[in-house]
Amino acid sequence: MSNNNRVLHVCYKPSLLLDQEKLLVERGYEVVTVLGTDGLLAARELNNYDLILLAEGASSGERGVAVRFLTDQISFVPILAVGWPDTDLMGVGQPIQAGDPELVLNAILGKLKIA
Secondary structure (H helix, E strand, C coil), X not given: CCCCCEEEEEECCHHHHHHHHHHHHHCCCEEEEEEHHHHHHHCXXXXXXXXXXXXXXCCXXXXXXXXXXXXXXXXXXXXXXXXXXXXXXXCCCXXXXXXXXXXXXXXXXXXXXXX
16 A cells, blocks of 8 residues: 655664665555665655655764755755754754654654645
């Protein structure tokens, strides 16, 4: 069952990649996963996603590169950042506390306005 929402999942902890992706796929999201900031920088057509999910585990340097890149590349795609300090997002996205998958899912639902 697909809800036709495309999520770009930027994973920074390879050990969590499958669990994080599975959680989204099981809820009907079409998920494209890239590994880290390098994967994000290589991603194409960022404005074709309904949401960009920046997963936990990025270093401060990676967060800065990712935010600058996203600021330059996207115009209207919402960004959720799991476990990122608000100050690192420079107003580009919404931080979410790490550790609670349901909290992350609820934030995704809120951003995509799915009942």
